[in-house]
Amino acid sequence: MDYLSDERKKSDFDVEAMKVAWAGSIQEFQLSDRMAKLVANDPVFEKFTRPMLGRKELLKNTLRKSAHAWKLIIDLRLSEEEAKWLRLYVDEPAYTDLHWGMFIPAIEGQGTEEQKKKWLPLAKKMQIIGCYAQTELGHGSNVQGLETTATFDTRTDEFIMHSPTLTSSKWWPGGLGKLSTHAVVYARLIVGGQFHGVHGFIVQLRSLEDHSPLPGITVGDIGLKFGNGAYNTMDNGVLRFDHVRIPRNQMLMRVSQVTKEGKIMQSDVPRQLIYGTMVYVRQTIVADASKALSRAVCIATRYSAVRRQFGSRDGGPETQVIDYKTQQSRLFPLLASAYAFRFVSEWLKSLYLDVKQRLEANEFSTLPEAHACTAGLKSLTTTATADGIEECRKLCGGHGYLVSSGLPELFAVYIPACTYEGDNVVLMLQVARFLVKTVSELGHKKPVGTTAYMGRVASLMQKNSAVQTAEGWLNPGAVVEAFESRAARMAVRCAQELAKFGNPEEGFAELAVDLVEVAVSHCQLIVVTKFFEKLQQDIPGKGVKESLEVLCYVYALFLLHKHQGDFLATGYLTPKQASLANAQLRTLYSKVRPNAIALVDSFSYTDHYLGSILGRYDGNVYPKLYEAAWEDPLNDSDVIDGFHQYVQPILKQRLHSAKL
Numbered sequence: 222m223d224y225l226s227d228e229r230k231k232s233d234f235d236v237e238a239m240k241v242a243w244a245g246s247i248q249e250f251q252l253s254d255r256m257a258k259l260v261a262n263d264p265v266f267e268k269f270t271r272p273m274l275g276r277k278e279l280l281k282n283t284l285r286k287s288a289h290a291w292k293l294i295i296d297l298r299l300s301e302e303e304a305k306w307l308r309l310y311v312d313e314p315a316y317t318d319l320h321w322g323m324f325i326p327a328i329e330g331q332g333t334e335e336q337k338k339k340w341l342p343l344a345k346k347m348q349i350i351g352c353y354a355q356t357e358l359g360h361g362s363n364v365q366g367l368e369t370t371a372t373f374d375t376r377t378d379e380f381i382m383h384s385p386t387l388t389s390s391k392w393w394p395g396g397l398g399k400l401s402t403h404a405v406v407y408a409r410l411i412v413g414g415q416f417h418g419v420h421g422f423i424v425q426l427r428s429l430e431d432h433s434p435l436p437g438i439t440v441g442d443i444g445l446k447f448g449n450g451a452y453n454t455m456d457n458g459v460l461r462f463d464h465v466r467i468p469r470n471q472m473l474m475r476v477s478q479v480t481k482e483g484k485i486m487q488s489d490v491p492r493q494l495i496y497g498t499m500v501y502v503r504q505t506i507v508a509d510a511s512k513a514l515s516r517a518v519c520i521a522t523r524y525s526a527v528r529r530q531f532g533s534r535d536g537g538p539e540t541q542v543i544d545y546k547t548q549q550s551r552l553f554p555l556l557a558s559a560y561a562f563r564f565v566s567e568w569l570k571s572l573y574l575d576v577k578q579r580l581e582a583n584e585f586s587t588l589p590e591a592h593a594c595t596a597g598l599k600s601l602t603t604t605a606t607a608d609g610i611e612e613c614r615k616l617c618g619g620h621g622y623l624v625s626s627g628l629p630e631l632f633a634v635y636i637p638a639c640t641y642e643g644d645n646v647v648l649m650l651q652v653a654r655f656l657v658k659t660v661s662e663l664g665h666k667k668p669v670g671t672t673a674y675m676g677r678v679a680s681l682m683q684k685n686s687a688v689q690t691a692e693g694w695l696n697p698g699a700v701v702e703a704f705e706s707r708a709a710r711m712a713v714r715c716a717q718e719l720a721k722f723g724n725p726e727e728g729f730a731e732l733a734v735d736l737v738e739v740a741v742s743h744c745q746l747i748v749v750t751k752f753f754e755k756l757q758q759d760i761p762g763k764g765v766k767e768s769l770e771v772l773c774y775v776y777a778l779f780l781l782h783k784h785q786g787d788f789l790a791t792g793y794l795t796p797k798q799a800s801l802a803n804a805q806l807r808t809l810y811s812k813v814r815p816n817a818i819a820l821v822d823s824f825s826y827t828d829h830y831l832g833s834i835l836g837r838y839d840g841n842v843y844p845k846l847y848e849a850a851w852e853d854p855l856n857d858s859d860v861i862d863g864f865h866q867y868v869q870p871i872l873k874q875r876l877h878s879a880k881l
């Protein structure tokens with residue numbers, strides 16, 4: 222029985238075509254769909270009991286799943302792309318994420334051809350397991366502050382890896398604690414007693430025979446993390462070196478080389494390439510944000526259509542909670558954000574691939590923009606997604622708090638994304654630096670790419686919004702201009718404030734809060750612009766483009782409403798224009814409403830991947846919630862273990878005292 226079938230009949234667009242638009246292409250859709258079904262139909266990948274497992278069982282269970290996934294990859298001869306989707310749908314953080322997601326990319330991006338030839342085949346056949354060991358107990362954000370040393374010994378042609386202080390212990394790297402045999406370790410390069418910056422080194426940590434730590438290496442897990450199950454399937458680790466020697470050719474030498482004689486040679490490659498793996502991963506994290514948010518929204522939307530409260534006076538059906546305007550005003554902007562993040566991630570991936578190609582050809586001019594875009598969008602989308610998942614939990618009322626809703630675990634797994642791969646505030650400050658530099662160079666350098674609008678700063682500072690009616694907001698030009706003006710005006714105002722400080726660094730520190738707001742406004746502009754640009758493309762399927770247009774306006778006008786203080790304070794909008802935008806937003810919510818279920822069906826998530834009783838495709842929520850309660854181990858017996866020992870004596874005492 223499909224309890225949501227009436228909802229599905231209300232939609233006015235072609236869901237199958239929307240699935241393709243969401244996936245990016247028919248090929249991507251088919252590939253992802255094949256992997257989703259492969260995982261969903263395989264009992265090894267069951268995950269409902271995960272939150273009940275103790276840490277050791279949990280990790281062992283993850284190892285079992287990872288081994289099974291690897292067997293499928295080999296047996297079915299899956300491509301790297303297919304394997305990526307397979308791991309995604311297994312939906313369990315594992316050491317393999319860091320092996321494939323950071324260890325291999327670090328060698329690909331920072332290794333020489335010779336190093337790639339040696340290490341990549343081993344890693345790609347999983348004959349070694351690697352992780353990315355950058356963060357230390359004492360320093361994470363400040364990479365230049367890392368304390369681990371790699372001292373070159375000319376006599377033996379080796380580096381000596383050492384952890385000189387407690388705070389220099391590597392701390393956090395995923396896969397490090399129990400599984401990795403190797404790591405790319407970031408350490409201060411010391412040659413001839415001089416410090417030459419932080420570099421990456423490939424270090425073997427464990428024996429390939431019996432997996433025991435090699436001499437001089439102390440390694441272990443850092444302990445339980447937030448939530449049951451959740452990220453505890455990962456062995457985030459601690460690592461210390463006691464004068465561990467590695468051959469010279471294990472320093473990743475694309476950026477700088479150390480010769481046998483102890484000479485440092487700089488290639489033409491900029492130093493920043495040492496941070497290149499982070500650019501790559503931040504880009505993938507934006508795509509992950511759209512996945513995590515769309516999952517939460519899918520659960521909350523389906524459940525909001527099933528759930529009824531109030532509204533019936535004559536014994537008829539009560540109101541579906543999705544019909545309350547307040548519910549819509551909380552849910553639909555998140556639905557629109559999921560689509561917005563999906564499309565901006567598609568664009569970001571193409572920007573990244575372009576930069577990567579240029580870097581391979583030793584062309585580095587676009588790296589600063591790629592850094593600013595990946596850092597800023599990672600920060601913007603992960604913050605919105607973490608908040609959005611929690612909002613979805615609240616949208617599901619009490620049942621959202623049950624683990625079987627899927628939302629608590631999703632939240633617990635997701636929230637560290639606001640911290641890892643760069644704390645979100647630290648990353649927005651990087652964007653702000655880039656914008657301040659762009660503004661300061663306006664006189665002699667034409668801004669390009671995502672900052673091209675700054676080239677029109679004079680007119681953006683003068684011209685105010687011409688919108689006169691609520692319908693006037695349904696105009697891409699009007700909306701984009703509003704976001705451009707807000708971002709440009711805020712940036713210029715901040716630059717003017719900064720100029721009042723004699724010392725620019727002091728000014729930057731003092732105005733950091735405002736600078737973060739400037740960076741946020743710039744990043745929101747990027748997302749809005751890329752959504753409108755997506756709508757310029759050929760998007761086939763009945764009603765698909767029209768539905769996406771509605772979502773695009775919801776995303777933009779919701780932000781405009783939420784941040785109306787900025788738009789009003791910069792003088793671009795009048796209060797009347799802001800309230801017209803809000804009126805239009807209400808109309809847009811009514812347009813989303815009949816399509817809401819179809820819009821979340823278009824994510825094409827299997828019930829296995831969603832992992833939620835509230836978000837079931839068939840909407841059969843109550844019987845399944847009731848059934849699941851009886852599967853809880855506490856309900857194995859009517860009288861709980863411990864009752865006779867700890868509770869009965871108290872009850873007896875009460876009876877006894879009552880007699881008295």
Ligand SMILES: CCCCCCCC/C=C\CCCC(=O)SCCNC(=O)CCNC(=O)[C@H](O)C(C)(C)COP(=O)(O)OP(=O)(O)OC[C@H]1O[C@@H](n2cnc3c(N)ncnc32)[C@H](O)[C@@H]1OP(=O)(O)O
Nearest residue numbers: 318322355361362363364365493496499505592641642643
């Ligand atoms: C499908 C695969 C998916 C797999 C992924 C799975 C996900 C698994 C989950 C978790 C993994 C988590 C892994 C980690 O967390 S790894 C550790 C990540 N750590 C960080 O992100 C640290 C953050 N800190 C930094 O990035 C930097 O230290 C800094 C904040 C940028 C400061 O750097 P620095 O001290 O050098 O200071 P500056 O600001 O002066 O910068 C100097 C110039 O460099 C430019 N820059 C900075 N970063 C980059 C970069 N990444 N790329 C290019 N350029 C960069 C900066 O703009 C300055 O340039 P300028 O021209 O102004 O001199």
Ligand SMILES: Cc1cc2nc3c(=O)[nH]c(=O)nc-3n(C[C@H](O)[C@H](O)[C@H](O)COP(=O)(O)OP(=O)(O)OC[C@H]3O[C@@H](n4cnc5c(N)ncnc54)[C@H](O)[C@@H]3O)c2cc1C
Nearest residue numbers: 353354355356360361362393394395637640641642643646
């Ligand atoms: C689940 C998880 C997995 C991880 N995996 C890995 C991994 O595989 N490999 C690895 O190397 N690392 C990993 N990390 C570490 C992660 O990258 C760092 O924790 C992250 O970069 C943040 O650094 P930090 O912990 O030093 O935070 P801190 O910098 O100490 O942040 C603390 C607070 O200080 C603020 N702050 C810091 N600097 C500034 C500043 N300049 N201006 C204003 N405010 C500032 C921050 O905003 C934050 O509020 C992981 C972390 C987590 C949680």
